[in-house]
Amino acid sequence: MSTKRIHLLGFVQHGVNSHATGMWRHPKDKVGWNFARPAYWQHMAQTMERGLFDAMFIADELAPYTTHQNSSDATVKYAVQCPTHEPSTIVPIITTATKHLGVGVTLSTAFEHPYSxxxxxxxxxxxxxxxxxxNIVSSYSKSEWEAYGRDMAMREDRYARLEEYMEVCYKLWDSWEPDAxxxxxxxxxxxxxAKVHVVHHDGQYYSCHARHFCAPSPQGRPVLWQAGSSDRGRDFAAQHAEAIFAVHPNVERMRQYADDLHDRLAKRGREPGSVKLIYGLQTVVAETRAEAQAKYERIKALIPPEGALAWISGHFGLDFSTYDPDEYVQNIEVPGIQGLFESIIYAKGGAPVTVREAATIYAQGMGMPVLVGTPADIADQMERFADEGGADGFMLIATYTPGCFEEFVDLVVPELQRRGRYRTQYSGTTLRDHLLEY
Incomplete structure (x- = not known):
């Protein structure tokens, strides 16, 4: 019986602070580095490539969150994913500093035509x-729609638009014949x-009459990534994605998700193993458990309570400052990202979670499992998530940077390699090669 090997990606944003709120305050965060300068991203990319990661994955948000108290004041005040720069601008900086590392870039379909x-x-x-x-997204928060002066589309309407959007993209990417x-x-x-076909598309939401302006790229199409969580989102991911990012707080929820996605993929005739399930994970590693626990306590102590409320409000579309901090989130229905809200609901194994607890848990790392301990401790849990939870790999969410990735590469990667769970060299040339390598 072969040992299942693991894929790794680094999860960041092109900003001063990624997904662990308050990390810009950490004494080890960006020491000697400026996130707005190329050298920082080159070093981060080279660190991930040294660790043989599949890719750096760049999340995005198009505008500061405004749901908390109907204002972006707290978002700005506490650097809640703010300021954040446009993600695709750093892609050439990352890829010219590396030879193998891929880059996943989050780009919203809501305000850009498929052609561009x-x-x-x-x-x-x-x-x-x-x-x-x-990473295909359709924009979920009201701040993004406000920034672009648009009324927020209903969820089902957004998915109908997204389906047609992808139809146009496929037509454009496939319009050049190989020998054109x-x-x-x-x-x-x-x-x-005669071999560069004009795309003629007149649909319900989009119209396009043109040839694709680029000849076929090395991959033909970029690797398509999705984070489908709701029932409709899972269907979309099963139809289009080559890799799916999901956040689940425990192995039981991971297994349920994996079984559900595998059923949906099978119904669409997609080959087993052709779509990778990548689960979010936060790690705090040190040579001893005591040292790791002390590092973890320092991270938690830096979370600003109001900033945490601003983030959870922005992501889930409700102003949580209007709720009693001791109210249980299980009693609250949210219009925002359904799957991520479930990660909060089940964060304590199904036990009630208060608004106060939910904000802190989410601000720490979006409800992802947090592994604290030695390299062996962390590798043990990663193996369990892979074998019992159905994970093909993990999206490692940043704490303080670039240190959190340096520590993981130096301490955990060698442990995974010793166990035969991780590659010892790159074998392909494209990102799709690396994802499909095992």
């Missing part, structure tokens, strides 16, 4: 020599127009 989205992603795939993934480029200097013919 395809052109940008094809360009990035060319520049990276085939190491790009697109002739490049005959004698005749002056570069490409055969």
């Amino acid at each position: 989205m395809c052109r940008r992603l094809s360009s990035l795939d060319h520049l990276s020599d085939g190491r790009i993934a697109w 480029i002739v490049a005959d200097k004698e005749t002056g013919i570069y490409a055969d127009p």
Whole structure:
């Protein structure tokens, strides 16, 4: 019986603070580094490549959260994913500093036409020599819609739009035939127009009449990534994604999710193993358990309570400052990201979770499991999540940077390799190669 090997990705944002609120205050955060300068991202990328990660995964938010007290004041005040720069701008910086590391970039379909989205992603795939993934999102928070001066679309309408959006993207990416480029200097013919097809699309939401402006990139299409959590979202992910990111607080919830997604994938005739399930994970590692626990307590102590409320309010579309801090979140229905809210509901194994607790848990790492201990302790739990929870790999959420990734690469990666759970070298050239390697 073969030992299941694990995929690893680093989960960050192009900002001063990623997904662990308050980390900009940590004494080890960005010491000697400026997140707005290339050197920081080059070092982070090279650290992940040294650890043989599949990719750096860049999350995004299009505007400061405004749900908390109908204002973005707390978001700005406590650096709750703010300031955040546009994610695709750092892709060439990352890929020119590395040879193998992929980059997953989160780009919203809500305010950009499929034509320009395809052109940008094809360009990035060319520049990276085939190491790009697109995390497909449709914008969930009211602040994003307010920033663009638009009324927020209903959830089901957004998915209908998203389906058509992808239809247009596929038509554009597939419009160049493999032998369309002739490049005959004698005749002056570069490409055969008969083999570069004009896309004609007139749908309910989108219209496009043009040839794709980019020749086929190394991967043809970027690796398609999704984080489908709701029932409709899981269907979308099962139809389109090559890798799926999910957050579940324990192995039982992971297993339920894996079984459900495998059923949905099988119904669509997709091959087993062709779609990777990547679960969110936060780690705090040290040589001893006592040292790791002390590091973890320091991280928790830096979370600002009002900033935590601002984030949970922005993500889930409710102003949690209007609720009693001791009210149970199990009694609250949210319009925002359903699957992530379930990670909060089950954060204590099904026991009631108060609003106060929920905000702190979420601000620490989006409700992901937190593994605190020695390299062996953490590897033990990762193996369990893989074998019993159905994880194909893990999205490692940042705490203080770049130190959290340096520590993981130096301490945990060698332990996983000793156990035969992790690659010892890259074997392919594209990001899709690495994902499908095992």
